[in-house]
Amino acid sequence: MRAADVTYVAGVDSSTQSCKVVIVDAATGALVREGRAPHPDGTEVDPEAWWTALEAAIAAAGGLDDVDAVSIGGQQHGMVVLDDGGRVIRDALLWNDTRSAPAATALAHEFPDLARRTGSVPVASFTSSKLRWLRDSEPENAGRVAAVALPHDWLTWRLRGFGPENPRLDALTTDRSDASGTGYFDPESAEYDREVLRAALGHDAVLPRIVPPHGSAGKAGHLVVGAGAGDNAGAALGLGARTGDVVVSIGTSGTVFAVTDSPARDATGTVAGFADASGMYLPLVATLNAARILDSIARLLGVDHTALGELALRAEPGAGGLVLQPYFEGERTPNLPDATATLFGMTLASTTRENLARAAVEGMLCGLADGLDALRAQGVVARRVLLVGGAAQNPAVSSIAAQVLDVPVVVPAPGEYVARGAAAQAAWALTGERPGWELPTVVEHAPDTHPVIRAQYAARALGAS
Numbered sequence: 484m485r486a487a488d489v490t491y492v493a494g495v496d497s498s499t500q501s502c503k504v505v506i507v508d509a510a511t512g513a514l515v516r517e518g519r520a521p522h523p524d525g526t527e528v529d530p531e532a533w534w535t536a537l538e539a540a541i542a543a544a545g546g547l548d549d550v551d552a553v554s555i556g557g558q559q560h561g562m563v564v565l566d567d568g569g570r571v572i573r574d575a576l577l578w579n580d581t582r583s584a585p586a587a588t589a590l591a592h593e594f595p596d597l598a599r600r601t602g603s604v605p606v607a608s609f610t611s612s613k614l615r616w617l618r619d620s621e622p623e624n625a626g627r628v629a630a631v632a633l634p635h636d637w638l639t640w641r642l643r644g645f646g647p648e649n650p651r652l653d654a655l656t657t658d659r660s661d662a663s664g665t666g667y668f669d670p671e672s673a674e675y676d677r678e679v680l681r682a683a684l685g686h687d688a689v690l691p692r693i694v695p696p697h698g699s700a701g702k703a704g705h706l707v708v709g710a711g712a713g714d715n716a717g718a719a720l721g722l723g724a725r726t727g728d729v730v731v732s733i734g735t736s737g738t739v740f741a742v743t744d745s746p747a748r749d750a751t752g753t754v755a756g757f758a759d760a761s762g763m764y765l766p767l768v769a770t771l772n773a774a775r776i777l778d779s780i781a782r783l784l785g786v787d788h789t790a791l792g793e794l795a796l797r798a799e800p801g802a803g804g805l806v807l808q809p810y811f812e813g814e815r816t817p818n819l820p821d822a823t824a825t826l827f828g829m830t831l832a833s834t835t836r837e838n839l840a841r842a843a844v845e846g847m848l849c850g851l852a853d854g855l856d857a858l859r860a861q862g863v864v865a866r867r868v869l870l871v872g873g874a875a876q877n878p879a880v881s882s883i884a885a886q887v888l889d890v891p892v893v894v895p896a897p898g899e900y901v902a903r904g905a906a907a908q909a910a911w912a913l914t915g916e917r918p919g920w921e922l923p924t925v926v927e928h929a930p931d932t933h934p935v936i937r938a939q940y941a942a943r944a945l946g947a948s
Contacts, residue, residue: 491515491550492913494721494906495537496899497557497638498522498714499577502536504544505902509551509910512903512920518543526580530563530571533634534641547706552909554709555642556717556901557635559664562613565637567629569650573621575634578608586615586683590666591752594679598748601679602663602670602756606815611666614683622685630689631680633661635711642703656700657691659758660716660765670758671746696762699912709908714901715740715767716760718871721904722895723922726763727866729858729890731851733874737773739854740765747861753816754861760904761917766861768854770816772824773847774874776809779824780843784836792879794840800886800933803833806943807846816854827943844879848887849940855888867891871900876925885928887936896923 490509495502501522506515520539523532537555541547560578565571576583584607591597591605598604605612610633618625630652632640637655640646645654662668667679675690694700694710701708712720715732719742724730729741740757747756747766759765781791810822826842855865868890874880875894885892910918 490913492906492909493544493547493550493553494902494904494909495540495553495555496714496717496901496905497533497537497555497634498901499558499579502533502540503899503902504540505899505906506544506550507903507906509913509918512907512918516545517899518545526577527574528577530575530634530637533638537638550706552707552709552913553642553703554905554908554912555635555638555711556714556905557633557638557711559633559661559713559715560608560610561634562610562617563632563634563637564617564624564628565630565632565652566627567652569645569647569652572624572627576613580613581607583607583612583616586619587612590615590679590683593682597666597679598750598752598756600676601666601668602746602748603666604750604752605666606752609664609666611679611683618683618685625685628684628688630655631684632691633657633665635661635713636691639700639708639711643701643708644703652689654701655689655691656694656710658694658696658710658712658760660760661711661713662691662693663756663758664713670756670764696760696908697911697915697917707909707913709905709912712760712904712908713757716757716765717901717904719765719904720760720907721900721902722869722871723920724869727864728869729855729863729865729867730869730871731855733773733847733851733870733872733880735773735775737770737851737854738767739851739858740767741858741863741865743863745862749861752818753857760908766858766863768816768857770850770854771812771814772809772850774872775811776807776843776847777874779811780839784840788874788877791840791843792877794837795844795879795883798835798837798841801935801939802838802841802845803835804828804830804939805833805838805842806939807842808943809843809846809850816857828939841883844883845887845936846940848880848884849937852887852937865890867893870894881926882928885931886933889930889932891930892928894925894927896925
């Protein structure tokens with residue numbers, strides 16, 4: 484039982500794979516307890532499965548009876564469409580459902596100024612692209628759409644007691660960060676672009692009300708409910724990222740994003756001009772290939788990730804000229820969807836287990852460094868990199884990152900940072916002040932730049948011999 488002078492808040496991360504709930508001390512951010520539950524596989528999912536998982540994760544975390552506020556972070560971009568009775572019309576299309584790629588191309592052609600209007604050029608993951616796919620492929624379903632929500636919007640709405648039994652569509656809420664990934668929202672004005680929505684869906688629809696970072700979406704019983712956030716914005720908030728911080732997240736895919744004072748509007752589409760969860764902006768670059776590169780080469784060498792890192796650290800920077808261009812699943816940045824991975828520079832001297840392990844780590848990090856360069860081209864100033872994700876805990880990855888990137892590299896302690904960011908939102912909504920929780924770190928590296936690594940990677944990217 485908590486002490487009388489202690490306040491608990493809860494944060495939720497409803498990700499693609501699972502639902503995580505953390506309950507923390509609102510004053511310090513110290514973890515009190517946590518729970519999780521799995522989500523179904525696939526790129527289209529009945530949203531009811533998310534609700535079931537949320538209930539299970541809350542129960543696994545010991546319930547919310549002693550908690551005063553909660554907020555929900557979640558996977559971005561997904562499409563949840565509701566009819567006028569608050570019923571889900573069809574399974575939600577998730578961010579990683581690519582059937583909407585031609586629709587994204589069509590919208591970009593119809594609205595060549597979308598980067599100016601919404602901060603981003605649409606891709607298959609965006610909600611607008613999925614709505615256009617729905618309009619063209621399932622016109623009867625599209626015609627029934629009365630409201631469009633994102634995954635965290637729908638869960639927040641359900642948590643507050645709404646649904647088919649209480650179908651108040653005007654009670655739907657969201658925040659700037661998640662709305663900025665729809666393709667029909669301007670992060671700078673914080674207003675929806677209804678013309679783009681109508682072009683995507685074929686008609687207008689109810690969209691969630693934007694709740695400010697410090698605001699409350701309403702109540703769920705005794706709980707104050709925070710605004711919620713998209714997953715990357717939630718992670719930035721959970722890390723306490725401020726201007727000058729760049730987050731490099733190494734998961735199955737990779738993301739590079741920064742907290743900035745001004746919005747990005749990249750007409751090339753390389754940088755997505757999202758909003759963050761603190762009232763600022765979150766320019767972001769995504770790569771398809773990150774930790775899966777290490778998975779592949781570890782399997783090839785017959786070792787685990789720890790041994791792969793040990794092999795990599797026994798090789799010299801530059802891996803003896805061995806360069807892995809790691810486009811195993813095509814690539815999003817650069818936009819090469821049909822590309823494959825290529826190993827360059829193989830000689831009798833360079834082709835060793837150690838060099839191959841190091842080339843895998845260097846190739847992964849060079850792709851992410853290119854993302855950092857793209858952010859800098861949009862005016863981002865990087866004073867330090869916060870390196871997160873499971874692979875960041877590998878000593879080889881963090882130390883080689885300091886050799887590839889030209890800024891200090893900080894590795895935070897492992898944690899559920901999206902859920903922690905949602906918990907920070909909950910505390911903010913409850914108290915009116917953004918928490919200043921300390922960020923626990925594992926290691927910090929000063930820059931130890933070895934130009935040969937990126938130079939030879941760039942030469943291969945340009946097709947040089």
